[in-house]
Amino acid sequence: MENQTFYYDNKIVRNFAYATLFWGVIGMVVGLLLALQFIWPALSFGIPYTTFGRIRPIHTNAVIFAFVGNGMFTGIYYSLQRLCKARMFSDLLSKINFWGWQFIIVCAALTFAFGITTGKEYAELEWPIDILVAVIWLVFGANMIGTIIKRRTQHIYVAIWFYIATFVTITILHVTNSIEIPVTFFKSYPVYAGVQDALVQWWYGHNAVAFFLTTPFLGLMYYFLPKAANRPIYSYRLSIVHFWALIFLYIWAGPHHLLYSALPNWAQSLGVVFSVMLIAPSWGGMVNGLLTLRGAWDRVREDPVLKFMVVAVTAYGMSTFEGPMMSTKTVNAISHFTDWTVGHAHIGALGWNGFLTFAVLYYLLPKMFQTQLYSKKVANMHFWIATLGIIFYAVPLYWGAITQASMWKEFTAAGFLKYPNFLETVTQLRPMYATRALGGGLYIIGILLGVYNLIMTVKAGTFVPEEAASAPALVKRSASREQGEGIHRWLERRPVQFILFALIAILIGGLIEIVPLYLVKTNIPTIASVKPYTPLELQGRDIYVREGCYTCHSQQVRPFRSETERYGEYAKAGEYIYDHPFQWGSKRNGPDLSREGVVNGRQYKPNSWHYNHMLNPQRLNEQSIMPVYKWLISDDLDISTTAKKIRVMQLFGVPYPEGYDKIANDDLMKQARGIAYDLKSQGIQVEPGKEIIAMIAYLQRLGKDVHAAGNPTATISGK
Amino acid sequence: MDMNNHNTVEKDELTGEKLLSGHEYDNIRELDNNLPKWWVWLFIITIVYAVIYIFVFDVIRVAPYQQEEWKKEMVAAGSLAPGQPAPVASASLVALTDKVSLDAGKDIWLKQCKVCHLEGGQGLVGPNLTDNFSIHGCGYADVVKVITIGVPEKGMISWKTQLTDDQIMKVASFVMTLKGTNPPNPKAPQGEPCK
Secondary structure, rough: EEEEEEEEEHHHHHHHHHHHHHHHHHHHHHHHHHHHHHHHHHHOOOOHHHOOOHHHHHHHHHHHHHHHHHHHHHHHHHHHHHOOOOOOHHHHHHHHHHHHHHHHHHHHHHHHHOOOOOOOOOOOHHHHHHHHHHHHHHHHHHHHHHHOOOOOOOOOHHHHHHHHHHHHHHHHHHHHHHEEEEEOOOOEEEOOHHHHHHHHHHHOOOOOOOOHHHHHHHHHHHHHHHHHHOOOOOHHHHHHHHHHHHHHHHHHOOHHHHHHOOOOOHHHHHHHHHHHHHHHHHHHHHHHHHHHOOHHOOOHHHHHHHHHHHHHHHHHHHHHHHHHHHHHHHHHHHHOOOOOOOOOHHHHHHHHHHHHHHHHHHHHHHHHOOOOOOHHHHHHHHHHHHHHHHHHHHHHHHHHHHHHHHHHHOEOOOOOOOOOHHHHHHOOOHHHHHHHHHHHHHHHHHHHHHHHHHHHHHHHOOOOOOEEEEEEOOOOOOOOOOOOHHHHHHHHHHHHHHHHHHHHHHHHHHHHHHHHHOOHHHHOOOOOOOOOOOOOHHHHHHHHHHOOOOHHHOOEEHHHHHHHHHOOOOOHHHOOOOOOOOOOOOOHHHHHHHHOOOOOOOOOOOOOHHHHHHHHEEEEEEOOOOOOHHHHHHHEEOOHHHHHHHHHHHHOOOOOOOOHHHHHHHHHHHHHHHHHHHHHHOOOOOOOEEHHHHHHHHHHHHHHHHHHHHOOHHHHOOO | OOOOOOOOOOOOOOOEEEEEEEEEOOOOEEEEEOOOOHHHHHHHHHHHHHHHHHHHHHHHOOOOOHHHHHHHHHHHHHHHHHOOOOOOOOOOOOOOOOOHHHHHHHHHHHHHHHHHHHOOOOOOOOOOOOOOOEEEEEEEEEEHHHHOEEEHOOOEEEOOOOOOHHHHHHHHHHHHHOOOOOOOOOOOOOOOOOO
16 A cells, blocks of 8 residues: 655644643633732722623633633644544634634633623623634534544544544534524523523533533543553553543533522432442543553653643542532532632643643644753743642632531521621631632743743744655445444444434433423422513613623522521522523622512612622721722613613513513613612712612512512521 | 454553554554453442432432422421520610620621621711611610611611520620710711700
8 A cells, every 4th residue: 555645734733832822821810810809809900891700701711712722722633633644624724713713712801801791601702702603613623524534544543532522512512502692792692591591501511621621631631641651542442431431421410510509309310420420431531541651650750741641630530539529419518609619620720621731732842843842840840830839729729618618507506697797708718718829820830931941942943834744545444344343443433423423422411401491391380479670670680790790699599507597598490580691600709699689688788788889898898809890880871772682581481561672761760760769868879870770770689579479488497 | 454363462562461453543552451340340339329319319209309408407407496585675675784795796796787887887878876866766775676676678687587685685785885986987867866
């Protein structure tokens, strides 16, 4: 068989590598700013664009989609060509993938700063950018599948299985979770509401972790680890079993983000058991990675690439054990809504993704520049400082989480909450927050050393944009299984069938969990007293979404005595049916707000309190870490969108009367004048047309309807 | 070629384990090792756990769902903590004056009350408690009553679910000491002058 000569496209790999470094530094510096805002809330600077709720999505999206995303493309574009013995399918698609992705990142950062967001965690992008993401993602997929189709190797290697699962699943997740109806060019409402929205969102959110942060990186591990160690993969059989088990089981585990919520019990149970069953399939990847290093451990001490890989794989093993533990109801009752989740996420992001990304960069940049890594010493410094950074980041958050959860739950002998003031439980964590910021700072110093080292490497080397390679052409083989050929071995040379099987594996869990929530009415029992939001409350709610209040405040009281005593009635599925999007949140740096408007409730505050609190939270309590929201007081509420918003809600079946859109603003102004009048009676002069009025209207609505339905909490607790 | 060619079994030099023939991808080879036994058992145990869990919680329903857990917790708490005695507010009550009680009262004040009345009692959201005016009465018993049952429509919540009678009496006693302290930036007088 005659060898064919072809060229690997190294330029696209290099571009993605540079983008990875650039966005990595930016994403992490924003993260550090957020960490510092926990200690000095004044670092929100009193302007919207730098306030916590708006820049937190910039940080999370930048790290996930910009840093890890570009890192993933770097590794895939490098390894896929070599594993297929083929150049990328199309240089044009490669370029569109690269520039399209960078454009999306810039759009994301700008829109989030301007408060343009859907308010769904890790899916905050508004609809025009969602469409762009889908298009660019399909371009990537087409380019990848095209390359696989025109490969010169008979079989596709395990790394490519993981790349395929990544592409297929992220496509489905992104499209399904982003179905929304535009109100304006910058504002949409998701078609899902309340419990349904929560389930779809966390099915997405959890599996974005699975198929954006995990499967592509397992693929990268399967290529770069054996290459760097120069050792054979420990077990091909393990690869098969853990790959299929992982992608099949992962998709079911989303409900573990909603334990003790208003999600139906059966769906929660599925979330628990599928998370626990994920331990072995996840560890399959770690085991196959670490056992591949047998016989190379002496080199792990010497080679920075292997060193970073070992910590990455170990961090992966730790998070994939911790995750299932946090998914049991016993642990979740403590860890959920605390910073434990944040610590857990960072073991994954900093340890697994961050370290593996740098291992890949330290491996492939010197190769493409025909040189050695500039300095092993600097790489070792990066390694140790960043490792220390992870420890300083995570340990205080775990400690703080246990402290805070205990304080939330502690009762006095007389049966009262020991710490009824939520703020006490935050103030207690300040030293932990400071140490966490230090840990993050150390990690960034490590990254900067890495960037320096790679810049010097690139400077010293000579880039090979077109790397020559040769391989024999693919021999045509029978489409059906040959004698003695295992079924999986057959599948490995039939990529189209492989993609179909992967698609089926990932669709089953999602369909079984999500579809019944739409078809079976008993899953969301209706509550007669729950009514749609008034136009003013709806506008206020959109401000709540815009400012990212959900990044610190939950709207989900769990059925624990410590929560019903603190907040009031626990959450019911039926109370959220008009919430497009749901705003349950995932952590409580501030108290839950879902019972804020219950006049006889424990959380109730008068209008004038909310006004003063938004204007200057520290005046009410100097320990408060709530940012200042003074622009809500000076900015006019945009009521030009009210009619359109009402019409979109009607489209979803929200029962506003026919033609209500035309008179909605009359009702809005009437309600606004009432609030302004009440504030005036308290000596506060504010025009009814200001944003703060809408925000107060929304906060004062929270929880009212469900409490109007009767208060079983009171009868049972005897209070 | 991918054939089961038993004649030429290739072995890994370092471990002596069998390499799979035909499994070579950009010079990456794969070993023919079995799944680690402990790993298989781990997987089986988690699957068994899952089956039992679903059976117990969702099929035969002998383990409590979260709503039932909550009821149990509330019933248990109800039997542990006796209900509040009858409302304490009565005209015969006398403010506490000992330092220990007043310090305890101040502690509660700083945690719960100052977010509306501000630290010195000068008032912001809630009324000024240092001047000689009051909306709901000037006496100690009046203060106890307002704290206990609240004035919800004005934003003063009832504290009886969060403070014991003893704590209410202490914080009310502390409030009585604020009168006439003249803190900076006081809120304008509200209500009726005290006699």
